[in-house]
Amino acid sequence: MGTLGRAFTDALGLLWNMDAALIETVLLTLQVTLVALVIALAVGIPIGAAIGLTRHLPGRWLIVPLIYTGMGLPPVTVGLFTYLVLSNQGPLGGLGWLFTPSGMIVAQTIIAFPLVVGLTMAAVQGVDPNLPVQMLSLGATRRQVATVTLLEARVGVTAAVVAAYGAIISEVGAVMLVGGNIEGETRVLTTAIVLETRKGNFALALSLGIILLSLAFLTNFAFHRLQVHQGVR
Amino acid sequence: MTATYELADVRHCYGDRCVVDIPTLEVRSGEILGLVGPSGAGKSTLLRLLNFLETPTHGLITYAGVEIGGDASLATRRDVTTVFQRxxxxxxxxxxxxxxxxxxxxxxxxxxxxxxxxxxxxxxxxxxxxxxxxxxxxxxxxxxxxxxxxxPSVLLLDEPTGNLDPYNVGLLEEIVRSENAERGTTIIVITHDVFQARRLADRTGLMVSGRMVELAATEAFFSAPQQPQTAAFVRGDLLI
Known part of the structure; x- marks a missing residue:
């Protein structure tokens, strides 16, 4: 049996006897990912919807390419930027967030935000422009038109959630720089995988990878069920 | 009979091109008004103005005795609704x-x-x-x-039966007629089907190039048109 096969069997054993440190890492991963996701969604969906709904947006020629660029931001660059901002000499150094989960959440939010804005904008723009007009003719207010349009675009908006979630739960560069991979404090699944691989603990690294994939699969399975419930198969 | 809409010198222009140009028009409360005319005559734009989805570039629309300058109030907008062809x-x-x-x-x-x-x-x-x-x-x-x-007090219909089969056409016309009879809803219907105008409308108007060429009681409109263009339209000639 090769290294991969041995690592795989050992990984299953480790998963069976989940220890406290492993559970802590999993919980911190979920905490950082979900808090960053919720913030990115709360800010990004309204902004994406507003850009998508505003036909004559001043500066659209610049705003849209900037968003698209943001959708492909190299996470390690975001990590470096966040590191510098949160470091002692940085403008937000006073917060003391460097090497804390809060700092990691900031970096993850920056990564997820353009994805949410860009995909929500595209989803809203994909709704037939006759729909807002017909809603207005039914006596809808501008706010009601925006809500109805966003709900019509919900399949695309769900895709935005999935993309943002996938980008941040699997991200390693930014959380490594900003969090520092401190055991029991800022160690998440991705940074732990890097560390254990370097140490040659392939079984542990692989078991962490299996957990990470399982988390991603379970969440995406839930999102898919939601889409099916929305009437789209 | 009171007026639901009164239009005075209403024009709606995009640059130099005016797609609606109506010096005067009164839509009576509780009537069914049919609008016929070739495509691009400005009928749909007129309906958008009457639904307050757009504000005319010139002139004044009075709705139920209230002059609507700029954006109509939400209550006024909710008094009127449109059913579109699609x-x-x-x-x-x-x-x-x-x-x-x-x-x-x-x-x-x-x-x-x-x-x-x-x-x-x-x-x-x-x-x-x-x-x-x-x-x-x-x-x-x-x-x-x-x-x-x-x-609604006013129902605007923009070619509502444009691509429907006779069963659905009949059903929709029946509902429109009974809504008008029972609730006194004012109805304006754009149609390409002159027979539909004849079946439904109390008065019928012909629009060509943004102007109301002729507006008359439906029977008179079809049996004794006053304008050559109306006569040609009623005969089924092509109007450009």
């Missing part, structure tokens, strides 16, 4: 699509009116079906139901 239904059930009218107006949605309108339009069996799976005729019936469920 209805946009929401990605929800048929019943939810009918209910949305009352929801948008902040009205009670559990008062049984949705179910009543579904029944009137023969949609009860389809209430839980996804609206996007409906045929054109069924979709148009849903659009009419969601417009009427809010009990």
């Amino acid at each position: 209805p946009m239904l929401l990605r929800r059930s048929v019943a939810a699509n009918v209910r949305i009218g009352r929801k948008l107006h902040g009205l009670d949605t559990k008062d049984g009116s949705t179910e009543r309108w579904l029944e009137k339009l023969g949609l009860t069996d389809l209430a839980d079906a996804p609206a996007r799976t409906l045929s054109a005729g069924e979709a148009q019936r849903v659009a009419l139901a969601r417009a009427l469920v809010v009990e």
Whole structure:
């Protein structure tokens, strides 16, 4: 049996006897990912919807390419930027967030935000422009038109959630720089995988990878069920 | 009979091109007004102005005695609704699509009116079906139901039966007629079907190039047109 096969069997054993440190890492991963996701969604969906709904947006020629660029931001660059901002000499150094989960959440939010804005904008723009007009003719207010349009675009908006979630739960560069991979404090699944691989603990690294994939699969399975419930198969 | 709309020197122009140019027009309360004319005559734009979806670039529209300068109030906008030729239904059930009218107006949605309108339009069996799976005729019936469920004072119909089969045409015309008779709803209907104008309208107007060429009682409009263009249209000649 090769290294991969041995690592795989050992990984299953480790998963069976989940220890406290492993559970802590999993919980911190979920905490950082979900808090960053919720913030990115709360800010990004309204902004994406507003850009998508505003036909004559001043500066659209610049705003849209900037968003698209943001959708492909190299996470390690975001990590470096966040590191510098949160470091002692940085403008937000006073917060003391460097090497804390809060700092990691900031970096993850920056990564997820353009994805949410860009995909929500595209989803809203994909709704037939006759729909807002017909809603207005039914006596809808501008706010009601925006809500109805966003709900019509919900399949695309769900895709935005999935993309943002996938980008941040699997991200390693930014959380490594900003969090520092401190055991029991800022160690998440991705940074732990890097560390254990370097140490040659392939079984542990692989078991962490299996957990990470399982988390991603379970969440995406839930999102898919939601889409099916929305009437789209 | 009082006037629902009074138009004075209403023009709607894009640059130098005026797509609506109506010096004077009165739409009487409780009448069914038919609008006929070739494509591009400005009929749909006129309907958008009357639904306050756009503000005319010149002139004044008076609605129910109130001059509408700029944006109409929400209450005024909610008094008027349009059913379009191609209805946009929401990605929800048929019943939810009918209910949305009352929801948008902040009205009670559990008062049984949705179910009543579904029944009137023969949609009860389809209430839980996804609206996007409906045929054109069924979709148009849903659009009419969601417009009427809010009990508007004015119903504007933009070629509502343009691509429907005779059964659906008959059903929709029957509902429109009874809505007008029972609630006194003012109805303006654009149609390419002169027979439909003849069947439905109290008065009929011919629009060509943004202008109202002739507006008369429907019988007189068809049997004794005063304008050569109307006579040609009634004969079935092509108007450009």
